[in-house]
Amino acid sequence: MSIRIGIIGYGNLGKGVECAIKQNPDMELAAVFTRRDPKGVNILTEGVPVCAVADVAEWKDKIDVMILCGGSAFDLPEQTPEFARMFNVIDSFDTHARIPEHFANVDAAAKEGGKVAIISVGWDPGLFSLNRLYANAILPDGSDYTFWGRGVSQGHSDAVRRVDGVKDAKQYTIPVESALEAVRSGKNPELSTREKHTRECFVVLEEGADAAKVEEEIKTMPNYFADYDTTVHFISEEELKKNHSGIPHGGFVLRSGRTGWEGENSHLIEYSLKLDSNPEFTSSVLVAYARAAYRLSGEEQSGCRTVFDIAPAYLSAKSPEELRRTML
Amino acid sequence: MSIRIGIIGYGNLGKGVECAIKQNPDMELAAVFTRRDPKGVNILTEGVPVCAVADVAEWKDKIDVMILCGGSAFDLPEQTPEFARMFNVIDSFDTHARIPEHFANVDAAAKEGGKVAIISVGWDPGLFSLNRLYANAILPDGSDYTFWGRGVSQGHSDAVRRVDGVKDAKQYTIPVESALEAVRSGKNPELSTREKHTRECFVVLEEGADAAKVEEEIKTMPNYFADYDTTVHFISEEELKKNHSGIPHGGFVLRSGRTGWEGENSHLIEYSLKLDSNPEFTSSVLVAYARAAYRLSGEEQSGCRTVFDIAPAYLSAKSPEELRRTML
Numbered sequence: 001m002s003i004r005i006g007i008i009g010y011g012n013l014g015k016g017v018e019c020a021i022k023q024n025p026d027m028e029l030a031a032v033f034t035r036r037d038p039k040g041v042n043i044l045t046e047g048v049p050v051c052a053v054a055d056v057a058e059w060k061d062k063i064d065v066m067i068l069c070g071g072s073a074f075d076l077p078e079q080t081p082e083f084a085r086m087f088n089v090i091d092s093f094d095t096h097a098r099i100p101e102h103f104a105n106v107d108a109a110a111k112e113g114g115k116v117a118i119i120s121v122g123w124d125p126g127l128f129s130l131n132r133l134y135a136n137a138i139l140p141d142g143s144d145y146t147f148w149g150r151g152v153s154q155g156h157s158d159a160v161r162r163v164d165g166v167k168d169a170k171q172y173t174i175p176v177e178s179a180l181e182a183v184r185s186g187k188n189p190e191l192s193t194r195e196k197h198t199r200e201c202f203v204v205l206e207e208g209a210d211a212a213k214v215e216e217e218i219k220t221m222p223n224y225f226a227d228y229d230t231t232v233h234f235i236s237e238e239e240l241k242k243n244h245s246g247i248p249h250g251g252f253v254l255r256s257g258r259t260g261w262e263g264e265n266s267h268l269i270e271y272s273l274k275l276d277s278n279p280e281f282t283s284s285v286l287v288a289y290a291r292a293a294y295r296l297s298g299e300e301q302s303g304c305r306t307v308f309d310i311a312p313a314y315l316s317a318k319s320p321e322e323l324r325r326t327m328l
Numbered sequence: 329m330s331i332r333i334g335i336i337g338y339g340n341l342g343k344g345v346e347c348a349i350k351q352n353p354d355m356e357l358a359a360v361f362t363r364r365d366p367k368g369v370n371i372l373t374e375g376v377p378v379c380a381v382a383d384v385a386e387w388k389d390k391i392d393v394m395i396l397c398g399g400s401a402f403d404l405p406e407q408t409p410e411f412a413r414m415f416n417v418i419d420s421f422d423t424h425a426r427i428p429e430h431f432a433n434v435d436a437a438a439k440e441g442g443k444v445a446i447i448s449v450g451w452d453p454g455l456f457s458l459n460r461l462y463a464n465a466i467l468p469d470g471s472d473y474t475f476w477g478r479g480v481s482q483g484h485s486d487a488v489r490r491v492d493g494v495k496d497a498k499q500y501t502i503p504v505e506s507a508l509e510a511v512r513s514g515k516n517p518e519l520s521t522r523e524k525h526t527r528e529c530f531v532v533l534e535e536g537a538d539a540a541k542v543e544e545e546i547k548t549m550p551n552y553f554a555d556y557d558t559t560v561h562f563i564s565e566e567e568l569k570k571n572h573s574g575i576p577h578g579g580f581v582l583r584s585g586r587t588g589w590e591g592e593n594s595h596l597i598e599y600s601l602k603l604d605s606n607p608e609f610t611s612s613v614l615v616a617y618a619r620a621a622y623r624l625s626g627e628e629q630s631g632c633r634t635v636f637d638i639a640p641a642y643l644s645a646k647s648p649e650e651l652r653r654t655m656l
Contacts, residue, residue: 138643184602269455308641
C-alpha cells in the first residue's frame with residue numbers, strides 16, 4: 001500500500017511536492033487543499049481532488065502525511081500546530097530565530113493528537129543544518145562557514161520591487177569566490193558580510209523613472225543592500241521574462257578543523273548544492289521526510305522532530321538490507 | 329560523568345582515537361589494549377594503562393564503548409563479534425562487499441550480549457555512504473558518482489613496494505578534474521575507470537635496480553595499475569621521507585538529478601573531504617559514533633547498527649535544544 005500524501009497550499013512549493021510524489025512509486029497524492037476557491041485551482045495529477053482547507057477534517061483517515069506548503073511568516077506558525085493535531089505533518093518553517101518557539105507549539109499539538117510532525121525541512125534549514133551538525137560532531141575544533149547562492153532571493157527581489165520607479169525586479173545573491181577559496185585553503189578567515197556575498201539586481205523601470213535615483217536607493221537600502229557590494233542592471237521587461245524567470249539557488253556549507261595531539265593536521269568538509277529550482281528541490285526533501293514521518297508514526301511515535309532526530313535510513317524507500325548492500 | 333572509551337589496537341587509527349578523545353570533553357580514555365607486549369607500547373595520554381587484549385574481560389564494567397582499531401582483512405571479522413558480546417563497540421570495517429555478512433555476525437553477537445555495535449564507521453564507508461543515501465532519497469531520478477583522492481592508497485603503495493628492485497614507495501590516487509567537471513555540469517557522463525582517476529607513484533629504487541623495468545612492471549600490474557594512467561617518479565629515500573610521509577586523503581560524492589513534472593530541472597549535490605590525515609579524520613568519526621553508541625545503549629537498545637540507523641543528534645555533545653537553537 002502506498003503512502004497517501006496530502007498537500008496544503010498549492011503555490012510553487014505545493015506544485016513541487018506534487019512533482020516529487022510522481023518520482024516516488026511508494027507514494028500517491030491523495031488530495032490538494034487550498035484556501036482559494038478549489039474550482040479555480042488546476043493541478044497536474046489526473047483524478048486527484050482539489051478541496052477547501054476548511055474541509056480537511058473529513059480526510060483524517062484518508063491521508064497518511066500532510067505536507068504544509070505555506071509561508072513561514074504567517075501560515076506555518078498557525079497551520080503546523082493546527083494540523084498536527086489531526087495529521088502527521090511536514091513543514092519547511094525557515095525563520096531560524098523562531099524555530100525553538102515553533103518546535104514547542106508543534107510538539108504539544110502533535111503529542112495531543114498522537115501524530116508525528118517534522119518541521120524546518122528543506123535545505124537551509126534542512127540539509128545544510130545536517131551538514132553543520134555532522135561536521136561539528138566530527139571536528140569539534142574548527143570553524144563553520146555557510147555561503148548562499150548563486151540564487152534568487154525572494155525577499156530581496158520584493159524589496160527592490162517596492163522602490164519607487166521599479167516595475168519589476170529579480171535579485172541574485174552571489175558568494176564571493178575569493179572568500180570561498182580562503183576558507184578552502186584552511187586559513188580560517190574572519191569574514192564580514194560584505195566579504196562573503198555580493199548582490200546583483202536586474203531591474204525593469206517604470207516609464208520615465210530616474211535610473212540613477214533608483215540605483216542609489218537600492219544600493220543604500222538598510223538591512224537589504226547597504227552592507228553589500230551591489231550591482232544594478234536595468235533591462236527590459238522582455239529580457240527579465242526571458243532570462244530571469246527561473247528560481248535557481250544553492251550554496252555551500254564548509255567546516256575546517258584540526259586534529260592531532262597538538263592540532264597539527266587540518267581538514268576540510270564541504271557540502272554544496274546547485275539547484276535549478278529552489279522550490280522543487282525543497283519539495284523533494286519534504287517528500288523524503290514524509291516517508292520518515294509515515295514510518296515513525298507506524299512505530300507509535302508522536303511529537304515534533306527535526307532533521308536532527310531522524311535516522312537517515314527512514315528517508316529511503318529501500319530496505320535496510322538493500323541500503324547496506326548498495327550504498328554503505 | 330564522562331563516557332569511558334577503550335581502544336583495541338594502537339596503530340595510526342588507535343592513536344588517532346586517542347587524540348580525538350582529547351578534543352571531546354565529555355569523554356575520557358579508560359585504557360588501551362594491544363596484542364603486543366603492553367610494556368613496549370607508549371601512549372600519549374598520561375596516567376592511562378596499556379593492557380593486554382587477553383585481559384579485556386576485566387574491563388567489562390569500566391568501559392562504556394570500545395573502539396576497535398584493527399584492520400578489515402583479518403582483525404575486525406573476528407574481533408567485532410567477539411567484543412560485541414562484552415562491550416558496546418565501534419569499528420571501521422571497510423570491505424564493502426562483505427558488509428552484509430559482517431553485519432549479521434555482529435548483530436547476533438551484540439544482541440546476545442545486550443550491547444550496541446556500530447560498524448563500518450569512517451568516511452567511506454561512513455560519511456560518503458550517508459551522502460549517497462540522503463542524495464538518493466531526495467533525488468530519486470539521478471546518477472551517483474564517487475571520486476577518491478588526492479590521497480595515499482595503502483594497498484597500492486604496498487603493491488608497488490612488492491615490485492622487484494623497489495626499496496620504498498608511496499602511491500597517490502588522483503581524481504581526474506575534467507571528469508569531475510563533466511559531472512558538475514550535469515552531463516551525467518558514463519565514466520570508465522581510467523577516466524575517473526589517475527595514479528601517481530613515488531618510488532625509491534634498490535641500488536642497481538633497472539628503473540625502466542620497474543616502471544613497466546608497475547604500469548602493467550593487473551587490478552592495481554593496468555586500468556589507469558599511471559605516472560612513476562623515481563626519488564631519493566630522503567625526498568620520500570621529507571615530502572611523502574603524510575597520509576592525506578579525501579574525495580567527492582556527487583549526485584546529479586532531475587525534478588519537475590517532465591524532469592525539466594536539474595540539481596547537483598556535492599560532498600567533499602580534504603584530509604591531512606586519513607587515520608586521524610577516520611578516528612574523529614569513530615569517536616562521534618561512540619557517543620551515539622553510548623546513548624543508544626542507555627536507551628536499552630542492542631544489536632548492530634550502521635551510520636544509516638543513527639539519528640544525527642546522537643553524534644553531538646550538545647543537547648537537542650541547543651542544536652535546534654544554534655545549528656538548525
